[in-house]
Structure formats: C-alpha cells, structure tokens
Amino acid sequence: MMKRKREEKNECMDIVWQTPANPPLPQDYIFRNGIRFVRPYYFEFIAHVKNRWAGKTIVDLFAEEFKGRPYEYYVSAVKCGRIQVDGEMVPVSYVVKSSQKISHFLHRHEPPVMACEVPILQKESDVLTVCKPASVPVSKFDKWISRVPEL
Template sequence: MAAIVWQTPANPPEPEDYIFFKGKRYVRPYYFEFISHVKNRWAGKTIVDLFTEEFRGRPYEYYESAVKSGRIQVDDKIVSVSYIVRSTQKISHFVHRHEPPVLAGNVSILHSEPDVITVCKPASIPVHPCGQYRKNTIVGILQAEHGVAPLFPIHRLDRLVSGLLIFARNAGKAEQFRQQVTRPYCYYKSDDVI
C-alpha cells in the first residue's frame, strides 16, 4: 500500500488533479494538512474547545475524535483532548478532502503582460481558495493548466458569476491597482472641480 502524501498550501495544483465528467470539473480526493498557529485569543483553551468554538463546521464529538486519533496535532505531536494550547504553537488538522465539482468551462487567458493577466471566469468557480474549494478555483486552475503563479486578484467575482478578472502577477502591482480602484474620482469642468 502506498504511503499517504499529505498536501499543504505549498503544494500547487497539478493538471492530473482534475477529472472531467458530464460537463463538470472534479478534483481527485486528496489528503490535506491544514496548518494554523495559535493566536493570542486562543491561548489557554483546550484543543477541543478551541476547534469547537473557532471552526464551527463540525461538532464537538468530531474534534474530540480527531484529537484522540491524531488527526489534530500540536507542534507535530499527538496530545490529549484536555491539552491547553499556548500562543504561537503550530496546530495541524489532517483531513481527506473532497472538493465540490464546478462547471467544466475553460478558464481562458484573454491578455497577458509581465505584471498583469486578464482571464474570462466561468460561472460556478470561486476566484481563490476558500471554504471547501482549494484546487477548483480560478487561481488553482490557472496554476495547474497554464503554470501561472503567483496571482493576486485585483477584484473578485462571486462564485456563481462569470466575467472578466484582472490579476496582478506580483504584490506591488496588486497594491498599485487597488489604490487606483479605491481612489475617489474628481470630475473636471474647465478649471473647476465639480
């Protein structure tokens, strides 16, 4: 039996991660290590209480079982359900992920420059990793299918919306665009500001 390979956000999506079936794009299930560091407001809580309060998507019993089985660890060690976390400790939550499918539309690159890329976003695909989506995102698909990374969204379109998306290819260009987008407009008539 092959050893389990745990992926983290550092593992980029690959073309072979995707399966196309009946007009939908699926992601092959994979093992994933969610990593977070204990925030000051989390310190002093038991590991199970922390997860139950902060990550409400699963019940107390799930987190209790995950800690007992070692699927939730602190500083790469198995701990008891009554373990009290301390600030800055590393917490790992190991899960087997099944991402929801999206429509199988192409993510077309319409224009590419050294600092900026414009794409046509199909409906049903989120822009960046969020919630249940990591690889079935515009950012993930562009990385897997076109080798384009890193990408910094200038704006967002909701998952169910299609349209044009502009990405910066570096953080400096993204900030420059954001400032231009949020800058108030002045309309001029002759020499007077209206």
C-alpha cells in the same frame, strides 16, 4: 502534494495531503464528459496558538473558535490524530501554549468544474480580460491567473 506516514491503531497509512505550497498536480485531476474533478485529498490547515488561545484544552479551543463542527467531532479528531500539536498526537485534555503549531487534517472533496480552456479576450499591461466559466470559483481562478505567462 506530499505523502505522510501516520500511526493509527498499530497500522501505518499513507495520507495524501496538500498545503497551499503543494497545489494539486496534473495527475490529481480526473476528466469526464467535459468536466474536471479533483481527486479527494487530505488538506493540512495550520494555525499557531494565539495568546488568547493559550491555556485552553485543544478540544475547547477548536469548539470555541471553529464553530462549524460539533464538540464531539473535535474530540474524535484529536483522538485519531486529525488534530495535532507541533506534529504530535495529544490527548483531548492537552492544554495549548502560545506559539505552538496546530495542524487540522481534513478530507476534502472539491466541486467539479468545466474542463475547458479559459480564453483570454484582451491583455493589457495592467488588465487581463477573460471569459471565465461560471463553474470555476473565483478563488481557484485567482490561482490560475497567477500562472498566466507575462502578467
């Protein structure tokens, strides 16, 4: 986890952000009644401008390629710096160029999971059998498995 300073309306604000290279640390978890919560955080999604995206405005690019949010969201995200190009804030009319780095900062709230140990039932040279809690998503479990010693 890293901290990044961001200028916004003449105010400086610390933003806690994560990338796949900076996973949550033990102090980022909260444990309550056998349930583990991850503290809300900002995540930086990174993409590089593909040739077919080049020549589009930053807002049109997001509205056409990432349809999960309305056009107005992307206008707002560009204006306040949640969407940046090459680490810089840009106007909504900014036209992207091939290979530029686009960052989209999102505030994330992950669903809680059970806070129990995952028992290893059997360990062979090429197979690991575990009893995974139903509340742990498979993608999170894959990250856990990669940290099991001697796999």
